[in-house]
Amino acid sequence: MSKSEHTRSALLQSATRQFGEFGYSNASLRKIAGQAGVDVALISRYFGGKLGLFNASLKECLNWPELLDPANDPIETAIEKFTDPTSEDHKFSTTRMIILNADDPIVGERVRVALFDKLIDPLEARMDGAHVKERLAMFIAVIVGASITRYSLQVPGMASADAKMHSRQLRHLIDAALSFKC
Amino acid sequence: MSKSEHTRSALLQSATRQFGEFGYSNASLRKIAGQAGVDVALISRYFGGKLGLFNASLKECLNWPELLDPANDPIETAIEKFTDPTSEDHKFSTTRMIILNADDPIVGERVRVALFDKLIDPLEARMDGAHVKERLAMFIAVIVGASITRYSLQVPGMASADAKMHSRQLRHLIDAALSFKC
DNA sequence: AATATTTGTCAACAAGTGTTGACTTCATGC
DNA sequence: GCATGAAGTCAACACTTGTTGACAAATATT
Incomplete structure (x- = not known):
């Protein structure tokens, strides 16, 4: 190097x-x-x-080739990536990078486009069943909302929960999101 | 005047x-x-x-006396306030005001304290059943996540949904959040 | 009408921002 | 050893930011 x-x-x-x-x-x-x-x-x-x-x-953050690998379940891969258990501090997670900049007057548009290109569109392509768009959006909402509630707002019922409990909360909401029927 | x-x-x-x-x-x-x-x-x-x-x-945004009125159901009141259907543009909703400033290095702490004083603590006091803290946090996560997904990230499955559809999505996730059992 | 108080205007300030270009230092080639 | 180009340093730039104090205009009070 x-x-x-x-x-x-x-x-x-x-x-x-x-x-x-x-x-x-x-x-x-x-x-x-x-x-x-x-x-x-x-x-x-x-x-x-x-x-x-x-x-x-941004490019480095959103480079998730695992999402395209047919060997991986797309939803499980997304959960792993979004919750990012390897990062030492969730303050610097990819989720935060996206949320915090999606509204910026300068880079907001760029962030949203990259998010769609690299994550949402590939995810959508690999989901099946009815109402894929709606269920996917609800899935994103749960992931994003949980991240903010836990790390930004620091609401005790999530912020103070241990990893196991938080995982149960997340799974419960994700199941609800994915099983939604219009 | x-x-x-x-x-x-x-x-x-x-x-x-x-x-x-x-x-x-x-x-x-x-x-x-x-x-x-x-x-x-x-x-x-x-x-x-x-x-x-x-x-x-901030004080004006978080002044929600309806939340303390025993005549109102606290959860329903919170939903109304958070989703804010009266506002002409959700870009300026209270939800956005909170989320967008909760991480600010200068006012973040202030925003979080106000959020707890004016909203979360009163809500918690009026909820009952088991695991109130956990269910409340999940409720907040759903509200916040849906708002960001719809208005900031603009994920089509929520951003392009009409009011009725979005309301169904929201209810479905909120029901899941409130019915959570550890 | 003259005074006093409120309300608004303007210019300047110190501090911080991203960016640029000229300069020095360093390493690699011959 | 020397020359060439890369790598790093430094000071200045134009600009925006929040804040301040001296001043002018307008309103209210006596």
Whole structure:
């Protein structure tokens, strides 16, 4: 790994944390560079600017090839990815990255398009039964709502629940979402 | 209504729109004042600054006395308030105001405390049965998740659903949340 | 009518933002 | 050893932000 690749990836990792924690507009390039131990000007050099850095970070976040693998159940894969149990801190999960930036006046549109291209459309293509669109939307709503309730709002009934209990809550709601009949 | 009260309320209304659409940090005092047809400096005069303006707006948003009225069913009242069918544009709903600012580095803590004081704790006090905390958290998750999915992410299965269909989706998930048994 | 109080206007401020270009340092080729 | 190009440093830029204080206009009070 060359020197430039090293700083590039350090920048990308730091950016993903900051964008995921504070959102695009609240994240500062100087803080991103500082956390990566690198000069601010290098961001423009390697990514062309703040927008380019965000795009690179977004692309990395939403790269979920497992979703396309026929060997995997799409819903189970999505649950694993969304709840992201490997991440050390859910503050920096992909779910948060999406939610926090979906309304941004600058990158919101981009985030939504990427979300559809990389996640929602592939998921929809692999679901069957009646009312796929409606059930999928309800599934997304449950995942997103649970994430916000647990980590952003910190409502005790979810925030203080242990992993097992939270998993039961999630499964119960997901089952309801997927079994919806108009 | 005196002159000063008029500009004060115009400022407050404009602020609620901007804070609800862009979030605290992305909202600009100059735009708020401009939309209210008033000079920027008057914000500092009437509200003491940006933070004071936000607090006033937040207080107004979360003033839901109907929730405490024993004549009303608390859950039904909460649903009405959260889904906010009277608002001309859900972009400026109370739900959005809360979600969009719950993570802000400056006002996030304030928003969460107000949410608990004014909504969650009163709701919890009026619910009965087993596992109240867990079921309430799941209820919140459904409301919040549906709002984001429909209005922020704009997932077609919810965003394109008419009012009747969306209401059925919401009821189905809420029933599941409230009937949860550990 | 003259004074006092409220209400509104304007310009400036310090701080922070993303971005740029000239410069130095470093490593690799010949 | 020297020259070439990559990699990193630094200071400045134009701009926006929230806030402040001095001033003008309008309204109310005596």
